[in-house]
Amino acid sequence: MSRVYNFSAGPAVLPEEVLKEAANEMLDYQGTGMSVMEMSHRSKIFEGILNEAEQDFRDLLKIPDNYKVLFLQGGAHLQFAMVPMNLMKNRVADYIVTGQWAKKAFKEAAIYGKANKIASSEDETFSYIPDCSDLPVSSDADYVYICENNTIYGTKFHKLPNTKGKILVSDVSSCFLSEPMDVTQYGLVYGGVQKNIGPAGMVIAIIREDLITEDTLPGTPTYMKYKIHAEANSLYNTPNAYCIYICGKVFKWIKNMGGLEAMKARNEKKAAILYDFLDSSQLFKGTVRKEDRSLMNVPFVTGSQEMDAKFVKEATKSGLVNLKGHRSVGGMRASIYNAMPLEGVKALVEFMKKFEEENR
Numbered sequence: 001m002s003r004v005y006n007f008s009a010g011p012a013v014l015p016e017e018v019l020k021e022a023a024n025e026m027l028d029y030q031g032t033g034m035s036v037m038e039m040s041h042r043s044k045i046f047e048g049i050l051n052e053a054e055q056d057f058r059d060l061l062k063i064p065d066n067y068k069v070l071f072l073q074g075g076a077h078l079q080f081a082m083v084p085m086n087l088m089k090n091r092v093a094d095y096i097v098t099g100q101w102a103k104k105a106f107k108e109a110a111i112y113g114k115a116n117k118i119a120s121s122e123d124e125t126f127s128y129i130p131d132c133s134d135l136p137v138s139s140d141a142d143y144v145y146i147c148e149n150n151t152i153y154g155t156k157f158h159k160l161p162n163t164k165g166k167i168l169v170s171d172v173s174s175c176f177l178s179e180p181m182d183v184t185q186y187g188l189v190y191g192g193v194q195k196n197i198g199p200a201g202m203v204i205a206i207i208r209e210d211l212i213t214e215d216t217l218p219g220t221p222t223y224m225k226y227k228i229h230a231e232a233n234s235l236y237n238t239p240n241a242y243c244i245y246i247c248g249k250v251f252k253w254i255k256n257m258g259g260l261e262a263m264k265a266r267n268e269k270k271a272a273i274l275y276d277f278l279d280s281s282q283l284f285k286g287t288v289r290k291e292d293r294s295l296m297n298v299p300f301v302t303g304s305q306e307m308d309a310k311f312v313k314e315a316t317k318s319g320l321v322n323l324k325g326h327r328s329v330g331g332m333r334a335s336i337y338n339a340m341p342l343e344g345v346k347a348l349v350e351f352m353k354k355f356e357e358e359n360r
């Protein structure tokens with residue numbers, strides 16, 4: 001067996017300990033004689049897995065009792081529609097567009113009502129986070145929407161926007177559980193788990209109880225009402241049971257690592273190694289404004305497409321894989337999520353130094 005350092009943006013690297021545990025339990029989960037994949041989602045044993053996962057998740061983020069945690073399917077993309085269908089009571093919402101994902105969410109919301117783009121960084125290829133301290137928030141807006149960590153461009157909101165009292169909705173797919181977060185600042189937070197938490201196929205939503213209402217837009221499918229899922233404790237229909245089980249293991253792994261404060265320190269250390277090198281390199285350059293840099297996704301370029309391609313190819317041969325940048329940015333991107341070990345980032349930087357010497 002030989003593992004690579006996997007810098008994929010998602011689905012992405014998972015903790016080896018978690019994969020090994022899951023492998024050990026594959027044929028016989030705790031004496032049940034079956035895999036978690038083969039169990040009824042209504043069984044006592046699965047109920048235990050689900051409740052424990054939710055409790056650990058709540059502990060990690062210190063989620064107050066007036067917020068529900070929902071395990072939902074359909075990916076972040078379904079949330080682009082579920083958010084307006086459930087929250088657009090006045091049919092007005094303000095969007096801050098800082099990348100492709102926010103843009104997609106904005107376009108989806110426009111199907112259901114008046115979606116206002118109140119700020120954008122598209123003028124400079126989404127390489128920064130706009131000043132959001134005094135935006136023209138609409139007086140009748142039902143919410144203000146952000147994508148907190150921009151997976152493709154490598155920027156992050158290090159300070160939340162001033163929503164002038166409006167509910168904040170945030171897509172945290174690529175920074176979920178990477179550092180502590182004050183849930184009370186938001187009405188709704190959601191993220192696809194395949195970036196920083198678990199396997200693909202699920203979203204975790206944290207939603208303030210008063211926002212879970214019967215009052216959804218006319219025509220909202222039953223399945224797309226938060227209320228249905230909240231009342232059924234995420235068991236309205238068959239959930240992504242195996243994904244919940246793996247996510248539960250990842251929550252335990254994070255707890256064992258010392259929780260989100262420890263995760264943050266570890267992520268800052270890893271990111272600093274890479275960014276410090278980028279700042280000193282003659283060949284490689286980071287692509288985003290320094291103060292807006294993400295701890296999770298680090299895009300960089302050499303300035304030459306041929307050189308970029310050569311780098312990606314040679315890195316792959318050395319066991320550093322999935323470094324090709326998103327098709328809309330080009331160059332390279334190293335996603336260094338929670339589960340990427342420090343050694344992986346060090347190996348990448350060593351490789352970049354060697355590549356730079358050889359290609360001066």
Ligand SMILES: *Cc1c(COP(=O)(O)O)cnc(C)c1O
Pocket residue numbers: 010074075076077078101147149150151171172173174192195
């Ligand atoms: C990956 C990603 C998405 C899309 O996720 P799907 O689960 O494929 O729908 C949305 N938002 C962000 C921030 C992402 O990183």
